[in-house]
Amino acid sequence: MTTALRFRALWPKVLGLFVFAVALWAQPDALVGVFYDDGIYVGLAKALAEGEGYRYAHLPGGPPGIHFPILYPAVLSLLWRIWPAFPQNVTLFQLFDAAALGVAAGLIAHHLQRWQVAPAAQYITLPIAFVAFPLLAIVGVRFSEPLFLALLAGAVVLADRPNVGRRDGVGAGVLAGLSFLTRSIGMAAIIGVPIALWWRGRRGAAVAAFAASMVIAVPWLVWLVWHGGAVDSRIAANYGTYMAAVGQTGFLEVVRGIDLRAFAPLARLTLPAVPAPIWLLLAGLLAAAVAWGVWKIARRVPAFAVTLILYVAVVALWPFTPDRFMWIVLPWMAMLGVVGATAAWRSKRAWARWPAVVLAVAIVVGYPRREFASLIQRQFAATAQGITVPFAVLIPAIAAELDADAVIASEDEALIYLYTGRRAVPSYLFRWSGRSTEPLSPDTTVDFYCDAGVTHLALSGPRAPGAPLVEELLRRGDGTLSLSFRVTNGPALYEFKCPA
């Protein structure tokens, strides 16, 4: 075996080790919960580890967890049991997430060997994609994405095996089901994997995959149906089921059409800042390159292609488009772009070459400088660390001065609960209205606070989402809010009393 072949065989593991090391290096000095969902994941894990069940323990009454799939908190809860001291045990969570991203990288690189792309293309593209700052930002907080990516990659690796049998089908189905238990969008794999297997004529494997994934997914779906109404409707946008959110949005919004903004994060990341028409043209070229890439590899790795198409379709159709849905599949998208651009360059049609060149030049101009600055200055950690600052002021104040049974309305309420032990509710209540959100009225919010037994309201700063409500309540001057302390242009803590 030549050195090149040996390296090629070892490449997935080398990449996995590299990504693991980078992910460990990328961990920011930030509190858990600064990105909202991360705090809730860890709060759910704490509740599971401490025998409270799968509940939002930070909310008064501890309603059941029905918004966030259970697998990632369950894994964290096992780690919590091993090391029950918070926040010291976050080290274990960080290690797990970094390892999961490393495994995902290895599996993706392994899967890429079936794409039949030039090894050099993935030797260059994958490491760059895995150190992209959105990905490093994601792995730096306790999000379920790394685990999700590892499970999704595992599912398509098994399903795209050349001689896939029923056993592989079961394995792929199990992993697809687990990916659904990690992020609801894992439904793409539950549907995509059997479809691809069926399309390949592996009908037994397709049925096995679907059955296996259903065995795993159905109990969770039953839990959702069973407890779907357990969360107060006023906080359903944050804590209710996705169906509750869709109910607020309106089904028409979902079926109305594809929102191409789903692709925007990728273009925003890679393309240079140029006038809008040129930028749109370049973004179109990028999307075309990715689409061409999918077309080129679809026959070789159908499970991956179908799953990814479904995944992107869900992101595009779904009314809510958080960028992180796209960031976590960035390495795949980058490889697809490379495959598409390479195919265009090699195309017999001369007209197809120039767009590939233009796109390549645009990315070379737009991306490396931004990425370099991110790595050198650790900009990927800046957001988490920036959000940490006001909470570093609020947490000691709350822990030292408020009673243990105080209930605090705050942004990042799970963070407040984790670090102070005080129950907390969201300070800013909203509902979905079409594809955007609108705040609940001050009276509704105050009613909710009163029902939840809120005693204090914390603001991270004057531009916090809850600030307008605070201004409104202070303007009323009816004693609902009274200042405990406020840092100019910084965090503030108010005492809250229900209006008579």
Place this chain on the structure above:
Amino acid sequence: MPSLNHRRAALIAGVAACLVFANALGNGWAVHDTPVVRDNLAAHSVSGALRAAFSPYWPDTPEEPSAGLYRPAVVATYAIDWIVSGGRPWWFHLVNVLLHGGATALVVLVVGRWLSPAGALAAGVMFAVHPVHVEAVANVVGRAEILAALGILGAVLSARRFRRAPDDRVARLWFAVTILGVAFALLSKEIAVVTVVILVLDQALDTERSARPTGELYIAVCALTLGWLFLWRSVAGTYVASTAAANFRGLSAGERLATMLPVQLDVVRLLALPLELAHDYNPQTIPQRTEFGGLALLGLLTASSVLALGVSCVRRAPAAAFGILTGVAAYAPTSNLFFPSGIALAERSLYLAVLVPAVAVGWVLEWGLRRGRARAVLLAAGALVAVYVGRTATRTPFWKDTRTTVIEGVIEHPENFRNHMWVARVSERTGDSARALAEYLVAGALFDREPLPVTRSVPLAIAMNRHRVAISEARRMHEQWPDSPDMVRWLVEAYLSDGNVDSATAVAERAIVAAPQSNQVAQIYLAVLGRREAPEWRLLLARARVDWLGLRLESAGRRLDALPGILGYQSLNREWCLDLETIWPGLLALRPAMADTVAGMVQSAGLPCKLPDGRG
């Protein structure tokens, strides 16, 4: 008579290791055994060890602050020992001796790859009886070294099995065993970070080609090591900087090298002819050096030569190359040539480095046997072993108990300030204050860059009414560290104990002018005023200063932690107005410039503070 093979050689060397250290069973708890094992509840039960699985190895106490050490596997073995023996030290020593026997057997099996059974046996016996091992074997806490060595050597052997496994199933098994060995070594002692280097070295020197690709194994070991480093940093890493060896106190990186390069000569001496041993290498056993001299150059040449010898032996004498390069790799993390560690030199940390002389003897013996000079080399090796056995046997009782170690330590190395500190502490505990004070003074005189002696001698001298001594010591250290609040405190205490309130006040006032932001100094000043008949207004002002500098917030709990965050906004909150209004007269009287700054901040932040002179 059965012929000698590698397994029998391993057994013989292992038994020899146990026999030569048999008198260690008479030892009790010595020096660090006390805090780490005898008085450490985590080491008394498995549940305690599990609870402390993510805690630093060294209990964090005011007397002995925690070091950057993370060794849960070692604590677990202590816990098992404690349960089995009920805390009897002889059992702990027995386990240490048996573990050393096991490590010696592994050495024979590892070097047996290149040496004949006779040569490997000679190497094993040399390793077994080497006097440098006394600190690791005869002192309970030395176990960390032995366990790490067991893990590393075990990983080397199992990696070989992995490389030669006949099928994938067996390969997977040995792969897992190797990973477990590395994990065990890492959780036993920090030097195991070099395991991957030793594994690669072993494969590079192995003449038999690997039956399977080994890249995966090394990647897995690297991943494990990275994960361990991350965990270690989180658990114990924060203690590293504050626990660098006293030898490097106040030295730059270059000066640290100037200090440590001559030490390489000591290392070579300890490995080759370890007749003179020391349990502590603090100053002045290893003196601080600030300039590169002849000794540093010689040390550099010696270290380079050893490394070059190891590299040059790779083809001709792989056994010697393995011994030398493994020894160098195992010593490198604590060599202080790359970064400062918690020790300048410790004999226990040379545990695996003893492979250098051990394998050299094995190789020379084999060379002699091949050249027909069996009698000469056997005689020479026998003589060396006899000398080593004698030194080991006589050195082992040095670790009998703390008292023995301390007294014999100071007799052997009276130039070492730390030895005098140990004697002083033991004397203090036994009520011999006069002896304790004398020893603290000697320690301070021997190494005046270390503040520890004076923090003990001054309060002791005060307690003994030796006021002039207290003042003299405190003044000496205050001159050296005028900005240190601790030194200000001791000098003030010394003056006050002598009834010299004016001098105490003058020192406190000078300090408060020099460090107006120091809450500690403000408290010292307040304490001084409390001891004299100061006017009430001065007391009030001093109290106000303490309030201003954080005590008030501190008393409100952990809000003090929030101070940097609040200051980061360059703003003040409403409660601060209350503070300001209370202390304003004092602030104006004592620090008018600061009062101006604060007034400016209040204005720019638009705070509703009502300052008496209308500046709010």
